[in-house]
Amino acid sequence: MTQTKKNITDEPKEVNPSGFDRRKFLMLSATGVASTLTGCAINQNTSNSSQLAEVTSIEPVVPDSVESQAMPEVGDLVNPANMPTETWQEPWVWRPERWRDSCLELNVVEFQNPGDSTSPGDQGASLFSYGGTSPGPTIRVKSDGTVRFRVRNHLDQNQQNTPVGPAPDPLELVPAVRNQVISLIKEQVPDRNTNLPDFFLPFLYPEQVNEVIPVKLLPGWNLGGHINGLHGAHTTNLHTHGLHVEPQRNKDGSHSDNLFLRIIPQADWEARKAIGNAELDPNEHVGELEYKIQLSFDRNGQQMPHPPGTHWYHPHSHGATHDQVASGMAGFLIIEGDVDEEINKVMTGDPSPDPELKTGRWDYRERLIFLQRVFVAASDLDAGPRRGQLRFPQFPAVNGLVKPRVIRMRPGAVERWRVLNGSVDGAGTKRFMVLKGQYTQKNGQMYRVETVKGEKEDSRRLIAVTDKDFEENKLDLHQLAIDGITRVVERDGKVRHEIKDLSRQNAGTTNPYITTPLPGESDATAKLRGFEAVFRDGDSLRRSFVRPNEVYMVNANRTDILFKAPLDSADQIFTIFAREAHIHADSMQEVLQRQVVRPESGGRRPLFDVVVAYIHVEGKPVEGGDFDIQSLNTYLPPVPPLLQPVRADELKVPQKEASITGAKPGQHRTRVISYSGTGGTDWPTIKVPEGFTEKWADQKNMLWGNHQGVDLLMPNLTRTMAINSEFDLSKNPDPGLPRKFAHNDPKRTRVLVNTAEEWALYNCSQMLWCHSDRKRFPQPGSYGAHYVSYPISRKEGQDRFAKDPEFIISTKGVDHPFHIHVNPMWVLRIDVPDENGDLHNILPEPVWMDTVPIPRHGGRVVFRTRFDDFAGQWVNHCHLLLHEDNGMMQMVDCQEEAEGVNYNGKQKVAEHGMNGSEVDAIYPKPSLELMYRQNLSFIDPNHIAYQEYPGFELKIPKLED
Template sequence: MILSRGAEAQHQHPAPPPPPLQQTQAQPRPTSHPHDHAAMGLDPGPVVEPAPPAMDQPLVEPEVRQSVKGVLQTTLACRYAYKNIGGQRLYLRSYEGAPFGPTLRMKPGETLKIRLTNDFPPNRDPMPANMAIPHQFNNTNFHFHGAHCSPSGIADNVMRSMVPGKKYDIEITLPKDHTCGTYWYHPHHHGGADVQMASGMSGAIIVEGDFADVPEITAARERVMLMAQVVFDAFGMIENFSTLFPETATRFLAINGQRRPTIDMRPGEVQRWRLIGSQYQDDMMLELERHDLHVIAYDGIPVRNMQSMKKLLFAPGQRADILVQAGAPGTYEFRALPHDQGHPSPVGPLARVVVSGDSMPMKLPARLPKPPLEDIKDSELTGGRTLVLSATAPEADAAGHWQEFSFLIDGKSFDPHRIDQRVKLGAVEEWTIINTHEHDDHVFHIHTNPFQVTQINGVPQKEPLWRDSVIVERKGGSVVFRSRFLDYTGIFMLHCHMMNHEEMGMMQTVEVYKE
């Protein structure tokens, strides 16, 4: 998003060249001299490169970058790159030219320092008068999703505008008592964040130290898994918002930029899967065939009691740390099942779990440590407020053009120049989020401060969970939560993390102020 308009001179710039649709098409191979073969009277023609297998390759996890002596100092380059995903050769925006960004590992109290380079070409469109129209897809910035840290200056400030052709410094220091767990980063520049995230511009941040005293968890092999909906146009690109908005836009699902990779396990082995909801738009109903999913943390915050389930509803923006204990030798599908979120969520295989080899008898933890955050009691509350999520749509919803829709909070579309919610530093508030939209669920997310969910659709929660992103069901669904607005002043965002909805107006500014 952006506070000032017209800061960058706009020029017409040709779109990047479209790639071939299939990896199997012929690609010329350069030689040391352009006439080597002609001199011999031979012309072998173009060399056909073998296509990489589309599926069933071992799961590849992103590169890891680790803090040293209290600082994680690194670079991030934003640029176009060819990505081979599921047999498709795509030309998309990226971090570091990779399917997903590197995994950043740090500890509470440490500082993340990034020199971000925006190597995208100049924007081809001017800043629109209506900020709810997706625009200027090559501006970017950086959001540390879920972090309790400063939203100001060069920290986790999503009001910054990082324009093409320039370098920017980011410096985020976590408090010493920050919760340990699974977090992530992604662009948050209003207008182009949806396009960039749908292209795979996101990465994991691991704040180390959770469950350090639980040997059953520390012994488990970790897997970082960024969930994705793969989407592209006829040229293998995302250059128009209409590529993203139809409810049937998703081509297939992927993990870490791979279509149906293979996850190897041994019988009885326990693995810790750090699931990151980097999908740009839709919920996923997750299931691992003939296995339970044992949740030990949500949104980077450990739970009080391990939750074992057959299916896990997983929304964009959320994280879930789950333990998986392999059963008998065989091959099992990790997949997304049908789910009605007002429109059908995408379905299909995510990975194959292949259990083989010698037995590795491991145990699940009998109990978990005390959670890091204290429950918010009635006596702490200093106030509250209610927010209403809504939308407008054409009469023939399914046939409408995206410009006929609008997504609103309290009847208003996002305006970066307006402060929507003012909260005094030190306040402890109870918020009610109501979704009056008839057709879609929404995913409420707020920056800087996590919240404790106490009611869903009017039903008190037996074990109130700490989250930073939560589903609010359509047709009058509601969520009640409590949050402490401590430590940091400044301006930050609340919005729907179904990024099509955020981009089209379902976002507000929050200002925490100190008198």
């Protein structure tokens, strides 16, 4: 990697009349500073509700250089060895069997002035919560039990005016229009906050934006149904994430896990009645609603208990999901069953001990770890006048607590940790581990706490650590479950549950991401070299994603971990740690490129790591001695029918079904779906075709704008996040445009109850590359961070950057966490593309999951699933919740009859052991050109806000040598 230093051309002056550097401001905003500023000046009828999301969507850099600072002080960092007692805390527990026929009351409240209200991981305020605390209460229920909720919506009226149909991103307006908006704001709002840069004013004062750009607006309290985009922050509902339960109504008519239900505020209903609208949508309820979640289910006349596992509940009201979950509205839902009883008996002698008490010869107990580190803050743009009063607290991270707590264990003690990654955004992917020693974070750098012996008293100091230090100081972990499902394996033709010894996965290998600077090489250049090495080939990918004694967790993943304090670890300190993963997105690579190009900037990207807790090992060893965790495998119960691996034979279409669906008898049920989309700040410069502006003259500055005499496509307010369910390229070489969510979309996925299918998922979100030096490479019409951008391979882009570092990443892709409701997935493959686009399976073996990352740049996931026991409607969606709110969600319609189902019949299906090219032959990969078009287009079929975007066929920009 060359270290040639070249300057990227700064933003043109007309775009930035205040002289404020736009990119630096976006970096600042992502650290939470700009989010704090927005809490001071939002007006009542705020309309552009997704702006904050996009402002904070680029990777941040903070101007701290560790090398230039003095060694930081330990300060008030807790010393676990001096703590007189354990300080670990968890939410309170509710057990339904103790309150038969009673409901858990979940009162949804807002904070007029949040102050230091706790919210797990939100860098903004705890705007919403269940009863004033976050997370919500933990539910522990038996596997044949029933959970009843009463959700009461105490929130005020949805006061924003919501854009529907074509609308631009107000932070990405062409310079002339932005200047016009800013001038109008200065004229009409004399008491505005003058300390803020002019660039940010269109976000703070949307009324003036809408005066200049007359988008169609509807009152948030009277939209008339679901739309895509952030809206309805004061409308709520409930989803039980991970449960195999009835998706709509139970047989007795009560409401089950129906995400289409909406509980609107009383004030919305009063406002509607005041204008003569006294009708509710069938899924709407005013003020409160009761849910009944029946865990046991009927299969062929026999009641089957739900498999035990670690799950959770959270709101799922489309348009408000991100803001409510990010603000702390979520809680554990633990199903207790046969697996727990068998483990408990071995460890304690009691099948049902108190899980929070140390019991038995090994001090066995459970701990719940609600892990969250929110990158994009929640925003209550429906709060009306009170929006301007909000204050912003510190960065909580675990179980609603700001600072890491202390756990005390004896040598040899064994604990079970139920870990939930409740993160909601692109920085949420984590690597969960336990480190030997005490670690902390200061000024964007991780440090190890070292005790220095003194003559009179000991002192402590901080020693900066590297990636290699983390790799070398991890302790052994054993994984019992993933996504609430006890691990299932097939050994010698037999299927059984098995605890995995994580010390053995890729043991003895090196992680190519970890690099040491070569002589004369900067730290940024070395890290960039390591990032590029990750994608060199399949072996590098597997050694990067799957590391010993780590669990790679995307948003919404859960894992159950068994941890033993080593028998010889008395008086030692350990750190439970969740490192932010970097290889799941292109953001870090782009940040490193900028640091290589402009080392004088001194920029540093802040860490989104989480120090979960400190463990102090003390006292005498446990009475049971050195317990062998792997010995528990002999006590685990049989695998239930629901969790048996999905065989290829189950996918085959019988004669009767084939005669109805049009498939051939003996073919396999398959389907291919793609996820795609790009945000506003990553939008490339795209010229509209001749005649387009005349045809859509009324859409000027909403769909298209003009800069430097060039007519340009405008970034859309709801982004281009969408799903294409017709992506089997062997059947549809031209699959049409991806579609945003509509509950009544005629092109929804339709499946047949009590059958199984194999799905292949593609991620068309891709990186684009650009010439960043506009003086050397003129790009008429380009402005701000928008460049003419090219869909080329990772290798070609990296090679060009190495030769001339002005050629950089302009548009970034991210792995989309795919989640499907009701039925878990038997995941066969997670195929990650290398630098040439060839796909490699990183899964060591198949695994049950309910949320799985689809790798970007044409990456692929293949899974099989059964649609057993329940007909009805549910969804699949991206668990980057802003993506879901903006339309990256799709209806799954599970039917009683075969007529109308729309799977594809195939003679051959994928297997775990195939190589990438063999799977390509079954499920053809998209080209770079097709991904480019998919990524920048969509249809929104919603009857309220219909759009076809952009309204013309995109041309692929050609990169010349």
